[in-house]
Amino acid sequence: MTYPIGFIGSPLDRLEPAHKDPHMLARLAADPTALLIDMTDYVPSVADGRIMWRAFAPLPPEETLLLGLIDGTPRFAHIDPSAVSAKRSSELMALLDSLEPGEAATYATARSLLDWHARHRFCANCGVRSLPHHAGWARQCPACGTEHFPRTDPVVIMLAEHGDRVLIGRQAAFPPGRYSALAGFVEVGESIEEAVARELKEEAGVVATAVRYIASQPWPFPSQLMIACIATVADEALTLDLTELEDAKWVDRAMVARALAGDSDGAFGAPPRYAIASSLFRAWLAGQ
Amino acid sequence: MTYPIGFIGSPLDRLEPAHKDPHMLARLAADPTALLIDMTDYVPSVADGRIMWRAFAPLPPEETLLLGLIDGTPRFAHIDPSAVSAKRSSELMALLDSLEPGEAATYATARSLLDWHARHRFCANCGVRSLPHHAGWARQCPACGTEHFPRTDPVVIMLAEHGDRVLIGRQAAFPPGRYSALAGFVEVGESIEEAVARELKEEAGVVATAVRYIASQPWPFPSQLMIACIATVADEALTLDLTELEDAKWVDRAMVARALAGDSDGAFGAPPRYAIASSLFRAWLAGQ
Numbered sequence: 409m410t411y412p413i414g415f416i417g418s419p420l421d422r423l424e425p426a427h428k429d430p431h432m433l434a435r436l437a438a439d440p441t442a443l444l445i446d447m448t449d450y451v452p453s454v455a456d457g458r459i460m461w462r463a464f465a466p467l468p469p470e471e472t473l474l475l476g477l478i479d480g481t482p483r484f485a486h487i488d489p490s491a492v493s494a495k496r497s498s499e500l501m502a503l504l505d506s507l508e509p510g511e512a513a514t515y516a517t518a519r520s521l522l523d524w525h526a527r528h529r530f531c532a533n534c535g536v537r538s539l540p541h542h543a544g545w546a547r548q549c550p551a552c553g554t555e556h557f558p559r560t561d562p563v564v565i566m567l568a569e570h571g572d573r574v575l576i577g578r579q580a581a582f583p584p585g586r587y588s589a590l591a592g593f594v595e596v597g598e599s600i601e602e603a604v605a606r607e608l609k610e611e612a613g614v615v616a617t618a619v620r621y622i623a624s625q626p627w628p629f630p631s632q633l634m635i636a637c638i639a640t641v642a643d644e645a646l647t648l649d650l651t652e653l654e655d656a657k658w659v660d661r662a663m664v665a666r667a668l669a670g671d672s673d674g675a676f677g678a679p680p681r682y683a684i685a686s687s688l689f690r691a692w693l694a695g696q
Numbered sequence: 697m698t699y700p701i702g703f704i705g706s707p708l709d710r711l712e713p714a715h716k717d718p719h720m721l722a723r724l725a726a727d728p729t730a731l732l733i734d735m736t737d738y739v740p741s742v743a744d745g746r747i748m749w750r751a752f753a754p755l756p757p758e759e760t761l762l763l764g765l766i767d768g769t770p771r772f773a774h775i776d777p778s779a780v781s782a783k784r785s786s787e788l789m790a791l792l793d794s795l796e797p798g799e800a801a802t803y804a805t806a807r808s809l810l811d812w813h814a815r816h817r818f819c820a821n822c823g824v825r826s827l828p829h830h831a832g833w834a835r836q837c838p839a840c841g842t843e844h845f846p847r848t849d850p851v852v853i854m855l856a857e858h859g860d861r862v863l864i865g866r867q868a869a870f871p872p873g874r875y876s877a878l879a880g881f882v883e884v885g886e887s888i889e890e891a892v893a894r895e896l897k898e899e900a901g902v903v904a905t906a907v908r909y910i911a912s913q914p915w916p917f918p919s920q921l922m923i924a925c926i927a928t929v930a931d932e933a934l935t936l937d938l939t940e941l942e943d944a945k946w947v948d949r950a951m952v953a954r955a956l957a958g959d960s961d962g963a964f965g966a967p968p969r970y971a972i973a974s975s976l977f978r979a980w981l982a983g984q
Contacts, residue, residue: 416887424898517885524884530823532816532844537823545883556820558884562850562921594921595833596812596846597805599704600912610712621909624888633850633882 411509414682415625418513420476420483427542433474436482437466445475445485445518450494452515457508459515473521473544475514485518487525487540494523496629505680512682516628521545523630524558532556559631564603565591565685566637567692568614570644574664574692575612576676577648577656587667587676589636589685590656604637612656613647616640622691625684636688638696664689699797702970703913706801708764708771715830721762724770725754733763733773733806738782740803745796747803761809761832763802773806775813775828782811784917793968800970804916809833811918812846820844847919852891853879853973854925855980856902858932862952862980863900864964865936865944875955875964877924877973878944892925900944901935904928910979913972924976926984952977 426432436442443461446453453460464484466472473485504512521544531538531549538547538556547556567589568575576587592607594600605616616639627634644658659667659675666674668689679685714720724730731749734741741748752772754760761773792800809832819826819837826835826844835844855877856863864875880895882888893904904927915922932946947955947963954962956977967973 413887415885416890418885420885422883422894513885520884528820530818530820532818532820535818535823535825557849557881559847560850560882560884561845562848593845594848595710596808596848596919597703597706597708597801597914597916599701599914600921600923602704606710626885626887628885631884633888635888 411681411686413623413625413684413687414509414680415513415516415627417510418517419478419510420514420517421478422476423474426474427545430469433469433472433543436474437464437472437484439482441480442482442484445483445515447485447515447518450519450523451497451500451503454503454506457506457511459507459511470540473518473525473540475518478514483514485522485544487522487544491522491526493527494519494630501680504682509682513626516626520626520628520631521558523628527630528556560626561632562594562600562603562635563591563627563632564594564600564607564635564637565589565688566604566608566619566639567688568608568612568616568639568641569692570641570658573644573658573660574638575608575614575641575644575646575656576659577612577653578676579652580654582654583677585672585677586679587655587657587659588679588683589688590653591634591685594635600635600637604639608639608641611649611652613645614641614643617642622696623684623687625687627684634684636684636691638688638692661693664693668693699969699974701911701913701972701975702797702968703801703804703915705798706805707766707798708802708805709766710764711762714762715833718757721757721760721831724762725752725760725772727770729768730770730772733771733803735803735806738807738811739785739788739791742791742794745794745799747795747799758828761806761813761828763806766802771802773810773832775810775832779810779814781815782807782918789968792970797970801914804914808914808916808919809846811916815918816844848914849920850882850888850891850923851879851915851920852882852888852895852923852925853877853976854892854896854907854927855976856896856900856904856927856929857980858929858946861932861946861948862926862977863896863902863929863932863934863944864947865900865941866964867940868942870942871965873960873965874967875943875945875947876967876971877976878941879922879973882923888923888925892927896927896929899937899940901933902929902931905930910984911972911975913975915972922972924972924979926976926980949981952981956981
């Protein structure tokens with residue numbers, strides 16, 4: 409693959425022991441080389457394909473997120489108690505496309521955690537305002553003591569495969585001409601393979617007879633684990649759920665190759681290279 | 697494999713369109729053949745390897761969980777507003793071992809959802825008491841309108857492999873002699889493969905050079921997605937994190953086969969057959 413999988417390969421050493429050791433955390437926060445990720449309203453400062461950092465001035469413990477170490481230097485983010493939940497803009501997505509995947513992965517970690525804090529200020533168990541703890545990797549309720557951990561929601565994203573063709577679909581919100589792999593959240597009580605089969609059946613009416621895992625990536629909008637699979641299906645007849653998909657169609661290898669090459673006159677426009685759908689198309693073309 | 701993967705293969709058709717259609721839900725609830733899963737304090741009634749159901753009498757909408765259809769019959773569970781969070785007992789685990797995996801999967805779905813409701817009564821966004829909606833597959837806050845969906849926390853569980861041996865570990869809380877695969881939660885901002893490598897490094901000090909996906913299962917204590925992998929590692933030297941593992945050791949194929957056969961005089965006691973660690977050992981013995 410010419411472009412690696414997006415949002416993976418962060419150079420962060422997460423320094424898990426420091427999450428539960430206030431002395432170690434304080435030592436790292438006092439390190440004169442410590443750096444703070446430079447972002448405003450969840451949009452990172454970027455230069456030459458890399459995210460920018462600035463000098464870190466120690467914050468109150470409940471506003472301190474220790475991302476980890478990069479190149480031996482402690483890296484922090486600011487849990488702003490007044491922050492609102494994150495929005496996704498086309499400007500941000502263009503910016504991410506300019507980042508190396510490992511840099512995007514570091515940003516994704518910071519963004520998902522900060523946005524989780526902004527959207528989970530209260531204890532789901534008793535309703536009292538909770539506080540960040542574990543160096544920003546959890547929250548705890550001062551009233552009932554319940555610990556809350558960041559969510560990571562598993563999502564399956566898959567190509568149905570029949571002979572030498574795969575199924576692609578588009579949602580109404582996609583840019584004009586864009587098609588991608590079908591996707592959906594893994595639900596309570598099902599395996600990855602069962603979620604793939606259920607989503608293909610629900611959204612397109614196709615029946616999976618075998619599912620193979622291809623790759624995974626974190627996706628920070630807001631905090632998914634994308635699990636990419638290819639499913640062999642019994643036949644190509646479609647019954648679309650038009651509340652989920654605006655259209656779906658079968659495409660062959662030549663059509664997928666043209667789309668990945670950026671040919672705007674082809675059968676469809678491909679998803680951005682940092683999305684795992686792009687990696688999935690490339691893996692399928694490579695015979696995986 | 698003689699025993700399939702545990703907790704998969706539920707016969708439930710989840711009837712997703714009914715989650716957002718109160719008329720369809722009301723029609724299903726009024727169906728004279730509708731059934732309620734028979735359980736007390738999260739422990740199911742079981743007979744002949746199957747979970748038991750009883751006649752369903754319609755409940756208030758905010759106490760109604762539509763599990764789906766089995767054999768054309770609507771299946772429900774009761775969201776008891778006074779329920780406390782679930783406990784796991786050795787009696788329950790023995791009961792689950794007596795269930796067919798598909799039956800355990802249906803139970804797992806009900807248990808995880810009901811327990812999620814019991815532990816998430818308040819809106820994490822504003823602290824007001826939220827209410828079940830979407831036929832019990834979500835909650836919504838009456839004050840700020842935020843929708844909350846059940847958690848499914850992805851966990852990697854893996855065998856490190858070196859030559860013809862794999863690494864097994866035990867936690868202090870395990871039954872005497874029991875060893876299993878190492879495991880840990882996938883964290884924000886990392887892929888499955890990165891989580892496997894991080895956990896092996898953190899817990900055992902071994903360095904993964906390649907990770908291959910094997911299988912997955914839902915795990916209802918309380919609501920994990922277990923993702924089983926095998927990781928090739930560079931060498932067998934161990935540096936254990938004794939806060940996570942009481943012990944870890946390398947075992948060969950004969951030792952694993954003896955443990956899976958239930959030989960109590962072997963190198964270790966195997967995890968229960970319904971745990972994906974058991975499937976992972978069997979997959980490794982089969983050369984996957």
